[in-house]
Amino acid sequence: MTQTTLGEPMAVEMAKQQRQISVAEFFEKNRHLLGFDNPKKALLTTVKEAVDNSLDACEEAGILPEIKVDVFDMEEDRYRVRIEDNGPGIVKKHIPKVFASLLYGSKFHKLQQSRGQQGIGISASVMYAQLTTGRPVKIKSKIGPDEQAYYFELKIDTEKNKPEIVTEETIEWDKDHGLQIELDLEGTYRKGKRSIDEYIKQTSIVNPHVTLIYTNPRSEQLIFTRAAEQLPREPKEIKPHPDGVELGLLTKMLERTNTRTLTGFLQEEFTRVGRGTAEDICENATLRSDRVPSRMKRKHAEQLLKGIQQTDIMNPPTDCISPIGEELLEKGMRKEVNAEFYCTVTRKPEVYRGYPFQIEVGIAYGGEQSKDSTVNVLRYANRVPLLYQKGACAFTQTAGDVNWKTYGLDQSGNNVPRGPATIVVHMASPWVPFTSESKEAIAHYDEILDEVKLAMQQAGRKLQKYTKKKTRIKKEKKKRNMIEQYLPHVAVGLKELLDLTSAEEKEIVEKLEAVLQEDRGELEDIEFDPDANPEYDEEFAKIGREDDESD
C-alpha cells in the first residue's frame, strides 16, 4: 500500500502535513522542558527567572541590586507574582520582544558569565501565565530619572512566536530607574525544600551584594539585607579559546573573518593566541602562515584543527569568569550550617568546547549535622541555586564518584556519601551546559566532571586532615583513659613487689603519669563548640527546611 486510493504515491499525501513549528508552540506543548511540569515548580520557576534577570541587569549596569519579590495568593490555585528592581530598565522598543518572544536576548552570543543565557526564561513564564489564567504580563519600565516611564500589557502569539501588545501607555513612576513585572498564573505555594523561600535564601548566600525583600503568600516578609557594598568583579566578554573549538565552528569562523592571513586570523579571533602561538599552530598544522583564511577548504580546516590540538595554549584569561571565591563561599556556608570545620577550594579556570569555566567546592563538616543522613549537596551555577533534578546533575554524580571513605565519610558504592557534612559546588562560566532549558542540572561533559572531581578531592584532602586528627585524638583519648584506669593497679603491683610505703607508691604513680603524659604530648581540644561560629544564623538556616518534604 504505497499508493493512496487516488493512485498518488503515499509520500505525496504524507507531504501535505509537513510544516514549520514555531519555537513557542514547541515549548508551549513541551512546557515541562522549561520548568513548568507542576504548579509548585511553575511558581518557583517564574520567580527565579524574573529575579535572575533583575540581578543580571543590575550588575551589568553597575548598580547594587535591590529587588522586591511579592507573591500573592489570589485563591483557587492562582498566584500573582510581582518583581520590582532598581536596575537600568529596558528601552521601550525592546520590551515586547524581551517578555513575549522566545529565544530573544542579549546574552546568547556573548562569551560573558551571566545568570540568564538563552532568552527563553521570562517569556516562558509569560506563556505559562497566559495558558493557565489567560492574563497578559504587566510591565513597568523606566530607564533614567529624566526619562518617561512606560507601561505594557503583553501576550505571546505562540503560532508566530511574536509579541501581541494589549496595552501600551506612558505612566508616572516615582523611581529613578527600574523594572517591574507582574504575572498571574496557576501555581501551588509550599514552604520547605525547593520552595521560593529556599531559592531566595540560597541566592542571598552567594550574592552578598544583593538586598532581597520577599513577601510570601502567607504575608510573611523576609528581608535579606546586603552584607557587601561591592559588586562582584564584572566578568569581561572574551573571544573563544582554541581548545575545544570544533570543526563546524572553525569552518564558520574561517568563512566569516575579515583577517587576511592565517596567523592574523588566529590572533584576532581567539583568546590567548599571540604571534608565537599562532605560528606554532600553523607549523603543527603544516599550513603556511600567510594563507588566506576565507579561501581555505574543509580539509585545511581539519588540518588546522589538528594543529590547534597539538599546540600548547595558555589557559583562558580568568577575567571572563567571576567566581564566588574561597573566602566568600566559606562565609556563606557558615551562615547556613553550624559545623566544626569548613574548607573551600576555588580551582583555576579550565576549558570545555572552547568555553572557559571555573569550579568551586566547599565542605562544612560535623557540628550540628546529622551523622546518619546523606550528605547535603548544594548546587550553584553562575551564583544561581539549582533546586531541582538533583539526580540528573553532573555535580551529584561526581559527588558519588569521589572516594569519600578516604576523607572520613561513609559511602556505599558510587552513591553520594553519608555523614555529618554539607558539600557546596559552584560552576562559573560564560556558558553553563544545563540538561534542560529549565536550567536545573548540569550536563555530563567529561571536562566538567573531571574538574568537579578534582575540586572535591582537593577539598576532601583538607577535610581528611581534620577527620584524621579527630580520629587520632579519639584513639589517644581512649588510650589515656586506659592508662588512667590501669595505673592504680600497676601501682599496687609495684608496691607489693618492691615493698613500698604508701607515700612511695603515690610518688611513683605521679612520676609514671607525668612520663606517660609527656610522651604523648598535649592533647589539643577538638570538641564542637556550638557558639564558636559567629556567622551562623539559626533563623536563616531554618528557611526552606520546614513544612514540606514533597516534590
Added chain:
Amino acid sequence: MTQTTLGEPMAVEMAKQQRQISVAEFFEKNRHLLGFDNPKKALLTTVKEAVDNSLDACEEAGILPEIKVDVFDMEEDRYRVRIEDNGPGIVKKHIPKVFASLLYGSKFHKLQQSRGQQGIGISASVMYAQLTTGRPVKIKSKIGPDEQAYYFELKIDTEKNKPEIVTEETIEWDKDHGLQIELDLEGTYRKGKRSIDEYIKQTSIVNPHVTLIYTNPRSEQLIFTRAAEQLPREPKEIKPHPDGVELGLLTKMLERTNTRTLTGFLQEEFTRVGRGTAEDICENATLRSDRVPSRMKRKHAEQLLKGIQQTDIMNPPTDCISPIGEELLEKGMRKEVNAEFYCTVTRKPEVYRGYPFQIEVGIAYGGEQSKDSTVNVLRYANRVPLLYQKGACAFTQTAGDVNWKTYGLDQSGNNVPRGPATIVVHMASPWVPFTSESKEAIAHYDEILDEVKLAMQQAGRKLQKYTKKKTRIKKEKKKRNMIEQYLPHVAVGLKELLDLTSAEEKEIVEKLEAVLQEDRGELEDIEFDPDANPEYDEEFAKIGREDDESD
C-alpha cells in the same frame, strides 16, 4: 552608574545587544539537549532518530518495514551511518526542510501516536555531523516504481535554521520506493549497555513486524527477521479530549472555531462530546448553549472550563493509541529473559492535559536472573526503547515508589527493588512528555505517575500469587522433610511402647506417612526448568550485555 560615559542611559547601550536567536543556533550550542553530549551517545542518537523515522514512515504508509542499518568505522573517531528503508520515500520538495531545518515535521500538530513527534531529531543529527566532520548529509529518495529517484547533499544554515542545498540531482535507484540517509560524524562505538546493538535488539522485541539488518563497525551482521506479517493497528488521529484542556488552549480554540453555537463547538472540536454531554457542560458552566463561541470573553472561557471539569465525560477512544498488548509484550520478554514466571498488564487509556495515553507493564521473575542485583527496568515510549537518563525518568521513580516487598521482592526505602526480576514499562500516546528533546526519559506528570503505579501494582499482585505460592511450597517442603526425618524415630518409640514386631512397625510407618501425605495434598512442582521457555533465545539475550559497562 546608570549612565554610560556618553550620558546615555545604560539601558540604551544594553539594548544594542538584543537579538533573535535561531532555534538551530540554540540547539547547536545546547546540543546535549538533543542527545549529543558525548561521542558514544551521538552515534546512538543518530541511528535511533533515523530508524524511528523509517519505522514511522513505513507504518503510516502501510508498509511492513525492512530497514538496513550500517555503521562503518572511518578511523580517527569518525563513523559513517547509513540507514536504508523500504518506506514511502519523501517528495522532492520537502527533502531539504525535513533533513536540514529544525522544528519542521508532520507530527507535531497531529494527535496520533508516532515515534517522532517534534521535527527535531534527524535535523539535529545532520547539524552534529556538520559540526564535527564538516560533511553534508546524503539523501536518496524514491516515492514509487514509476517515479524519478533523487539524490541530495544538504547542510544546515544554523543562523537562519534553513537548508543549504549542496547537491541536487536525479539518479537511478533500483528500488520501488524508499529512503536512504548517510551521515559522517564523530563518535565512539562500544558494545554493551546503551549501545546501538542493544537499541536495535530492544526495538525488535516490541516491533515484531519489523525486519532489521544491522552491520556494526566490527563488520558483524545481526539480522532480526520479522516474526509477524501484520502491521500494528494503525493509530487513528483524534481531536483533543476535554479533560485536562487548559484555559489557554480553550481560549485559542474558541477564537478559531467555525462553529456558531457553544454546543456545536463542544461537539465539533472535542472527542467524546455528544449533544447530551455538550448540554451538560453548558449547564454546569451556567452558559447558554447557543452562545457564539468566537464572541465569548475570557471570563466565559473560565466558566466553560469549570463546566467541563464538573461534567463526567467518557474516556477518550482507544483507537488513537496502539499499545503492544499483553500477549506480545510477554512474547518479547520471553525472548529476552529466561524466567520462571511472566505476567503483563495493559491498562485502559487515561488522559493527561487532554492527551490520551496508555500504560503497559510486564514482569519476568526468577529463573536465570540474579537474586542479588537491582531489578532491571526496561523502558519504552511508543515502542521506542529508552536507554539513557534512567534516573531522570518517571518510570524509574515509580518503580521505586511501589511497595514491592508485598509482592515478594526486596526493597530498601524508595529505591528500585532488588531481586531476580525484569520489569518492562511502556507508554503509548499521541504525545509523550519527555524530559528533554533527546527523548530519553518521561517527565513527571502526576497522571502518568499514577497510572504507571497502578499498572505496576496490578502486575505486582499477579507476581505476588506466584511468589506466595513459591514461599508456601518451600515451607511445605521443609515440613515434609521434617516429617520424613522424624518418622523413623517415632516408629522406634511406638515399637518399644506397644511392643511391635518389625513388620508391624513397618506397616505403621507406611500408614502414618500415607495419612500425612494425604492431609497435605499433592505437592505441585514449581522448580525452574531452564528449557521450559521455547521463545528464549540465548544469543539474542546476550546482545547488549557484553563488552562495555561504561556510560
